[in-house]
Amino acid sequence: MESQFLSLFEVSIAFEESHLFFPRIVTWVLLGLFALIVLIKAKKVTPALRRAGQAVMHGNEGFDRKRFFGTIFLIVIYFYLMAVVGNVFPNTGYGFLFVSIPFIFVLSVLYVEEKTKKNLLVIAINAVVAPVLAWYVLSQLFRITLP
Numbered sequence: 489m490e491s492q493f494l495s496l497f498e499v500s501i502a503f504e505e506s507h508l509f510f511p512r513i514v515t516w517v518l519l520g521l522f523a524l525i526v527l528i529k530a531k532k533v534t535p536a537l538r539r540a541g542q543a544v545m546h547g548n549e550g551f552d553r554k555r556f557f558g559t560i561f562l563i564v565i566y567f568y569l570m571a572v573v574g575n576v577f578p579n580t581g582y583g584f585l586f587v588s589i590p591f592i593f594v595l596s597v598l599y600v601e602e603k604t605k606k607n608l609l610v611i612a613i614n615a616v617v618a619p620v621l622a623w624y625v626l627s628q629l630f631r632i633t634l635p
Contacts, residue, residue: 490534495600498511504557505583513633538596543549553597555598555599558598558634559598559630562591562594562595562598564593565591566587566588569583569587569589569634570583570584570587571583571635573586574634574635579625579632579633580627580634581626581633581635583634583635584622584623584627584635585620585623585634588618588619588622588623589615589616589620590615592614592618592619593611596611596614596615597611
């Protein structure tokens with residue numbers, strides 16, 4: 489009887505699927521929280537979604553189409569290129585590192601109001617330092633596999 493009870497606290501995960509264990513848990517938690525927020529704030533969310541849809545489809549003063557669609561385009565390209573570069577350098581995290589630097593730079597330039605030399609220099613430094621630091625901490629210190 490005691491061995492059956494203790495087996496409830498044992499978890500075995502196949503190595504081939506071990507990298508998917510926590511992302512699945514996090515995904516379900518986030519989906520649950522999203523559903524909870526939508527249910528609680530349904531009266532505010534529905535009109536906001538209608539206004540957002542009208543702004544995207546018909547244009548609206550204050551809606552920046554260039555930044556909106558530019559961001560979506562950059563995110564799609566970012567994930568695609570991260571997989572491509574990650575396949576060139578498997579299990580090193582270089583896909584994340586080499587693609588994140590230009591992604592952060594271009595995305596920041598897309599959103600900055602004044603494109604002065606000083607702003608561009610700060611953006612360039614941030615675009616290099618932030619991904620290198622994240623890559624070093626995650627990939628080298630914690631040995632987390634990055635694309």
